[in-house]
Amino acid sequence: MCEFVVVEKNQEPLSKFYHLTLVFKMDDNYHCIATGTEIFSSSSRYIIEDVIGKGAFALVARCHKSDTKKAVAVKIMKNTHMQQALAEEAVLTELKAFDPDRFNFIRWETSFSFRDLLCQEFELLDCSLRKFMMMRQPSTLSLTEIRPILQQLATALNVLKSLGISHTDLHPENIMLVNHVQLPLKVKIIDFGLSGHTSQLQQGTYKQPRWYRAPETILGLPCDEAIDMWSLGCIAYDILSFVTQTHGQLPESTGCILNRKADLECFVALVKQMLEVDSSKRIKPCQMLEHPFITLGHWRSLNSSNYVRSTDLGRRQGTPWTGHQNTFIYLLIIYPNTIHNIYK
Structure with missing residues (x-):
């Protein structure tokens, strides 16, 4: 069964969610994601397999993209960081004019919203x-x-x-x-x-x-x-x-x-x-x-x-x-x- 739970600070005991595979803290809230959780864009479905990176404002999950059957990286952040996400997307849009393999920066595919989260799909690196x-x-x-x-x-x-x-x-x-x-x-x-x-x-x-x-x-x-x-x-x-x-x-x-x-x-x-x-x-x-x-x-x-x-x-x-x-x-x-x- 897939679960995506947000636990407000000082609310439910975190131990209640220990059976979930992934637990991460962002914006003083605990976000709990079970392996197999699905997130959706308007055209694709992503199945979360693992969290491979964490930062102050976001985390990066390795996902299986159902329509292409490829592993991708999805950066996930709260929509409270909309301004920062839009600024990043503006830079990524300018970089779209250059070949990321030739000029050595990560390939950005698309961005989408899921519930109260902002998501960006990138190529999966090592x-x-x-x-x-x-x-x-x-x-x-x-x-x-x-x-x-x-x-x-x-x-x-x-x-x-x-x-x-x-x-x-x-x-x-x-x-x-x-x-x-x-x-x-x-x-x-x-x-x-x-x-x-x-x-x-x-x-x-x-x-x-x-x-x-x-x-x-x-x-x-x-x-x-x-x-x-x-x-x-x-x-x-x-x-x-x-x-x-x-x-x-x-x-x-x-x-x-x-x-x-x-x-x-x-x-x-x-x-x-x-x-x-x-x-x-x-x-x-x-x-x-x-x-x-x-x-x-x-x-x-x-x-x-x-x-x-x-x-x-x-x-x-x-x-x-x-x-x-x-x-x-x-x-x-x-x-x-x-x-x-x-x-x-």
Whole structure:
């Protein structure tokens, strides 16, 4: 039997609904959904199979779409968040003009209302970048694997910048792998719930996750699309922070060692440009796509064929620190005066 129950705060004891498969809290109310619950649009029927994501204003359920018999993701939120949903839908509508597979953002299919809920249907993706990195422990991502991830994300940010849109909520949980087995390292940006046109960003308002927040956001200065590049720079360093020390590496040729050293130096140079404190000097997505780390321009004078072929080469093992600690220490080393002034 399918059930969809809303329990008002301080009303029925929640234990009464423990037999239901899914229980989630939203807007101080408990929403209880049994596996097999059906939600409807005007043209389709969706059977909820599991809750795969939760946020402050919504949850995402994996659903079976009856008419196509495909698994899809449905974002569900209360209609009290209508304004935010409409703002997100406006951004998604603009992105409809671009191929989501080529430009690396989630495919939005349709939106509909069900009872007092707002629902958005998206393609079903695999797992977040954060989860993927955790799955890979104690192995880590090599620079040859980081490169295509950054290239895809820069491509997506380049589209957003061309539209004058800022994502404002870029972090590893909002970057998804499409299918880490069949399409390894293919990623897409998700969750445009806080996105909007840069011209509408209000100075001094809360935006960006704390540990991926640009200096201009922290200081309440005017912001533009460059805040997303700062977040991406933090993510890039976050990924590399999993690389701590080498254990049991196979012997490498001198050429491979030189190539890896050149690659690391080029990567660090790119991250410094992404984490430029002055947003007007921060590297732009189109410039990032032409950076030697992405184009492999720094290898032209080196024999890099073996290094390019092996995505495992240079992989490290070890116990990582948290990305938050690493990002702050990195900034403290690179921009000591700026960081000390901010925290005076």
